[in-house]
Amino acid sequence: MGPMAIRFHCAACSQPIEVDDEWASKLVGCPYCRKTITAPAASTLYDAAPIPTATPLSLGGGHVGEAAISYGAAAPSSNSAAVVSFLCACLTVALLFASAVAVAPLSRDLARFQEERGRPVTDNTPQWQVLMEYVESHGGKLPSRLIILGFLELAALACGLTALVCGILGLRGAVRRSLAAAALVILGCVVSLIVIGTAVSFSALAAV
Numbered sequence: 060m061g062p063m064a065i066r067f068h069c070a071a072c073s074q075p076i077e078v079d080d081e082w083a084s085k086l087v088g089c090p091y092c093r094k095t096i097t098a099p100a101a102s103t104l105y106d107a108a109p110i111p112t113a114t115p116l117s118l119g120g121g122h123v124g125e126a127a128i129s130y131g132a133a134a135p136s137s138n139s140a141a142v143v144s145f146l147c148a149c150l151t152v153a154l155l156f157a158s159a160v161a162v163a164p165l166s167r168d169l170a171r172f173q174e175e176r177g178r179p180v181t182d183n184t185p186q187w188q189v190l191m192e193y194v195e196s197h198g199g200k201l202p203s204r205l206i207i208l209g210f211l212e213l214a215a216l217a218c219g220l221t222a223l224v225c226g227i228l229g230l231r232g233a234v235r236r237s238l239a240a241a242a243l244v245i246l247g248c249v250v251s252l253i254v255i256g257t258a259v260s261f262s263a264l265a266a267v
Contacts, residue, residue: 066104070096070234075110088114141229141239147222148242151249154215161208168204172196222246 072092090111229239
């Protein structure tokens with residue numbers, strides 16, 4: 060009776076592969092992604108469709124032979140894109156919170172500036188125009204609060220885009236997909252809150 064095949068999904072790329080049972084729990088090379096992985100002790104895939112055979116790499120006591128030279132040593136449990144996505148999503152929330160904290164005193168300064176100009180805070184003067192006049196009143200130099208606010212918002216935008224790209228890539232990984240999904244959910248909530256806040260602001264201005 061010939062050797063039985065152990066059929067499983069590659070831990071690095073999730074493609075279906077098989078090896079003879081004599082290579083159970085030993086290192087093999089995936090024919091798809093060419094990563095070094097450890098074959099399971101028993102089959103975890105029971106589909107009868109033909110699939111490629113992995114290249115055995117272990118010799119005797121489990122040492123990697125010369126055949127392993129063409130394969131990269133991969134950590135099957137790693138999904139760096141998902142981790143980066145989650146961290147960037149959390150950092151985006153922190154930066155937006157810091158931005159909200161920084162904009163409060165700036166808003167008070169702008170309101171005080173309009174009152175000094177004899178202009179009601181609730182008039183229809185565009186916010187950008189008030190901001191330009193505010194900058195001109197400071198000798199054409201950007202106030203430190205405005206610089207900090209701009210930096211925080213640009214950093215939040217950069218982190219958000221990074222989280223989005225890495226989240227999409229992380230969903231394609233074999234593991235830690237939940238981190239990527241959580242990051243995308245966080246970004247979705249942030250975008251929703253921004254859209255709602257903007258809509259409320261425009262509605263308030265239209266009602267004035």
